[in-house]
Amino acid sequence: TMRQRFWELGDSKMGDAIAGKNTDTKGGAGGADEQQQARADAKKRAQEEDVVDYKKSAGFAQHMKTDNKDDPSKSATSDFAKHKSIKEQRRYLPVFSVREQLLDVIKENSVTIIVGETGSGKTTQLTQYLMEEGYSNFGMVGCTQPRRVAAMSVARRVSEEVAANTPVPNRTELHSLGGLVGYAIRFEDVTSPQTTIKYMTDGVLLRESLRDPDLNMYSCIVMDEAHERSLNTDVLFGILKKIVSRRSDLKLIVTSATLSADLFSNFFGGAPTFRIPGRTFPVEMFYAKTVQEDYVLAAVKQVLQIHFNSPPGDILVFCTGQEDIEGVCTLVAEKVGSIDGCSPLLVLPMYSQLPADMQAKIFEAAEKGVRKVVVSTNVAETSLTVDGIKYVIDTGFSKVKVYNSKIGMDTLNVTPVSKANAKQRSGRAGRTGPGYAFRLYTDRQFREELLENSVPEIQRTNLSNVVLLLKSLGVDNLLEFDFMSPPPQQTLESSLYQLWVLGALDNTGALTDMGRAMSEFPLDPPLSKMLLFSVSMGCTDELLTIVAMLSVPSVFFRPKDREEESDAAREKFFVPESDHCTLLNVYLRAKQHGFNNDWCTKHFVHSKGMQKAREVRAQLVDLMQQQKIVVKGCGGSWDVVRRTICSAYFYNSCQIKGIGEYVNMLTGIQSCLHPSSALYGLGYTPDFVVYHELISTSKEYMSCVTAVDGQWLAELGPMFFSIKESFATRIAKKSIEAEREARMKAEMDKAQGVMDARKAEK
Numbered sequence: 013t014m015r016q017r018f019w020e021l022g023d024s025k026m027g028d029a030i031a032g033k034n035t036d037t038k039g040g041a042g043g044a045d046e047q048q049q050a051r052a053d054a055k056k057r058a059q060e061e062d063v064v065d066y067k068k069s070a071g072f073a074q075h076m077k078t079d080n081k082d083d084p085s086k087s088a089t090s091d092f093a094k095h096k097s098i099k100e101q102r103r104y105l106p107v108f109s110v111r112e113q114l115l116d117v118i119k120e121n122s123v124t125i126i127v128g129e130t131g132s133g134k135t136t137q138l139t140q141y142l143m144e145e146g147y148s149n150f151g152m153v154g155c156t157q158p159r160r161v162a163a164m165s166v167a168r169r170v171s172e173e174v175a176a177n178t179p180v181p182n183r184t185e186l187h188s189l190g191g192l193v194g195y196a197i198r199f200e201d202v203t204s205p206q207t208t209i210k211y212m213t214d215g216v217l218l219r220e221s222l223r224d225p226d227l228n229m230y231s232c233i234v235m236d237e238a239h240e241r242s243l244n245t246d247v248l249f250g251i252l253k254k255i256v257s258r259r260s261d262l263k264l265i266v267t268s269a270t271l272s273a274d275l276f277s278n279f280f281g282g283a284p285t286f287r288i289p290g291r292t293f294p295v296e297m298f299y300a301k302t303v304q305e306d307y308v309l310a311a312v313k314q315v316l317q318i319h320f321n322s323p324p325g326d327i328l329v330f331c332t333g334q335e336d337i338e339g340v341c342t343l344v345a346e347k348v349g350s351i352d353g354c355s356p357l358l359v360l361p362m363y364s365q366l367p368a369d370m371q372a373k374i375f376e377a378a379e380k381g382v383r384k385v386v387v388s389t390n391v392a393e394t395s396l397t398v399d400g401i402k403y404v405i406d407t408g409f410s411k412v413k414v415y416n417s418k419i420g421m422d423t424l425n426v427t428p429v430s431k432a433n434a435k436q437r438s439g440r441a442g443r444t445g446p447g448y449a450f451r452l453y454t455d456r457q458f459r460e461e462l463l464e465n466s467v468p469e470i471q472r473t474n475l476s477n478v479v480l481l482l483k484s485l486g487v488d489n490l491l492e493f494d495f496m497s498p499p500p501q502q503t504l505e506s507s508l509y510q511l512w513v514l515g516a517l518d519n520t521g522a523l524t525d526m527g528r529a530m531s532e533f534p535l536d537p538p539l540s541k542m543l544l545f546s547v548s549m550g551c552t553d554e555l556l557t558i559v560a561m562l563s564v565p566s567v568f569f570r571p572k573d574r575e576e577e578s579d580a581a582r583e584k585f586f587v588p589e590s591d592h593c594t595l596l597n598v599y600l601r602a603k604q605h606g607f608n609n610d611w612c613t614k615h616f617v618h619s620k621g622m623q624k625a626r627e628v629r630a631q632l633v634d635l636m637q638q639q640k641i642v643v644k645g646c647g648g649s650w651d652v653v654r655r656t657i658c659s660a661y662f663y664n665s666c667q668i669k670g671i672g673e674y675v676n677m678l679t680g681i682q683s684c685l686h687p688s689s690a691l692y693g694l695g696y697t698p699d700f701v702v703y704h705e706l707i708s709t710s711k712e713y714m715s716c717v718t719a720v721d722g723q724w725l726a727e728l729g730p731m732f733f734s735i736k737e738s739f740a741t742r743i744a745k746k747s748i749e750a751e752r753e754a755r756m757k758a759e760m761d762k763a764q765g766v767m768d769a770r771k772a773e774k
């Protein structure tokens with residue numbers, strides 16, 4: 013059904029058509045001969061066909077116009093959503109037509125794989141069907157999502173759908189979000205004892221399995237979006253496989269938007285696969301004729317071209333992350349605003365850091381006669397379905413977390429999508445009627461450069477967190493664990509090593525008391541180590557605040573046009589030598605002022621961010637109390653605090669190399685102080701620093717930096733550092749290293765043997 017067609021993005025004709033209009037309205041200088049020629053041509057055609065000049069510049073636009081005369085999708089679903097009741101909308105979903113058969117299969121099997129096109133109702137309906145069928149009488153119906161945004165937004169929708177079963181006057185607290193239907197993401201639990209349908213991130217369920225190894229609270233678990241192969245979902249697969257074999261009463265449902273279902277079915281010993289019949293419309297495909305240098309500009313051009321030339325229907329643009337998305341939104345809005353009499357366009361961004369109320373907007377239908385453009389990360393690829401999309405623009409890129417073994421940590425890289433992603437993306441245009449997909453890459457790029465499927469996260473990211481968790485669950489030998497796709501041995505080794513350095517594992521790779529305590533916190537290992545080390549240093553009160561502040565997006569507000577003013581306000585909080593302590597200082601000062609909104613605004617601090625930090629802090633305090641740890645403070649002694657910070661960041665410790673330039677002491681990677689750092693304006697630069705994160709832009713920048721004493725590094729991390737190494741200590745260090753390596757290798761070899769044996773069995 014998918015026909016291919018070439019289109020001419022970047023071809024001078026199209027770009028100039030828009031630019032030409034612009035110069036006309038603004039009366040700017042004329043362009044090149046070519047431009048004028050194009051404009052003249054367009055004018056001529058316009059006179060012939062009675063359309064405005066820029067409309068007819070590109071071939072495909074013409075094609076679309078004629079092709080759409082009898083378009084059955086004229087009443088896009090946005091109208092549908094407006095006019096039909098929630099109940100009617102539910103009955104209209106493809107999954108509704110197979111409700112009974114589906115429930116029969118679930119009844120007969122403990123594991124069921126469900127495959128269905130995106131938007132068929134898997135995420136929103138399955139949980140409700142299970143509840144309606146009475147499964148929730150024996151426990152909660154849980155549904156995992158790889159993305160926080162999806163968990164929150166879907167829970168809200170389902171809460172509304174469940175409420176719709178009860179007449180308005182009879183509705184109670186139970187019918188609002190957090191009542192019958194709730195969600196839980198890290199540091200945010202919107203559920204109550206009455207909650208029967210619980211949406212959550214896969215990470216939350218994974219942590220719950222630490223407390224409740226059989227997950228007895230649940231009667232059913234829907235592992236949604238399994239095709240995404242997120243790290244936590246992949247680990248959950250192994251854990252749930254065990255649980256299912258112990259608990260015959262548990263219903264496990266695995267959903268997938270793609271055909272990777274066979275893999276899941278085999279993993280669960282041949283579980284049945286149920287297909288929800290699709291209801292898709294043909295999507296006509298266009299590829300860029302030439303390779304696009306700048307996908308942001310290309311996307312902007314394409315949005316405008318559709319808006320000017322093509323019939324009504326909303327547009328979905330797949331972009332990478334916040335920055336690019338904001339860029340596309342701003343440019344499109346500017347362009348549209350600068351053209352007189354241009355029909356209105358509603359431009360909406362969608363990314364995970366966007367406030368929830370803004371996120372909710374993408375599901376609302378635009379006013380009549382207004383075209384909606386949603387510019388999103390790959391969350392709209394399968395996790396969220398926006399109705400009424402007729403045009404999809406695919407930049408061909410997404411942001412992917414990749415473990416960089418050179419610097420020993422994950423970085424977010426802009427990476428080409430896989431063919432499977434590209435297919436999902438274009439498919440979003442054909443949900444409610446025939447649609448059009450514009451790929452901002454050439455068909456040769458598609459065929460030759462894109463991978464068939466993207467690499468599962470477990471095979472490309474840092475595994476310290478997962479390793480710690482599995483060790484806490486009693487999985488001593490990691491390669492013996494039933495991974496659907498085993499992670500690379502090298503990554504496992506380096507994760508084991510990092511945990512050993514932090515004192516979470518002993519020389520034999522077994523969990524230490526410290527490691528066990530660390531696993532109680534939903535934090536990255538260095539942060540939980542820092543918190544626990546603070547107990548012996550007597551500065552837990554301070555470290556709780558610092559860790560909470562590091563766990564929320566930056567609280568510093570830096571509006572455009574007021575950069576200097578806001579920078580000056582931020583500098584007032586600076587604690588010399590430490591960005592970590594600066595964060596602590598902001599919190600303490602805000603607290604002094606009762607976390608007052610006006611105070612925050614005046615000092616260019618996000619009050620919502622501060623609120624979030626307070627909530628995170630309160631939860632960390634709870635976890636401390638559960639571990640019977642008494643929270644003590646050091647009365648704000650910055651040195652004690654800095655020393656504690658030093659204890660967790662061995663991997664991120666640097667020595668000075670030049671002015672503002674440092675080199676990592678373990679990896680040799682060079683990095684600089686960021687101009688926003690409190691250390692940047694010091695009269696001198698400290699010899700040793702540790703940092704929280706590395707940010708790669710034009711250079712490698714250290715983000716959140718604290719100056720430390722070389723002596724502290726030597727004391728706290730003697731396996732790495734020494735001020736002046738004697739022969740004896742060097743020998744001792746070597747033998748520790750050798751012993752560690754030997755033990756690690758023995759474990760790996762043993763595990764490899766088990767794996768090989770298992771493979772041979774198969």
Ligand code: CDP
Nearest residue numbers: 130131132133134135136165169375397399
């Ligand atoms: O999971 P799947 O892709 O199969 O479909 P779904 O997410 O359950 O979506 C079913 C319907 O619910 C779609 O028409 C969505 O547009 C709608 N929905 C919504 O209106 N608001 C949300 N927050 C989520 C879904």
Ligand code: MG
Nearest residue numbers: 134135394395
């Ligand atoms: Mg879904």
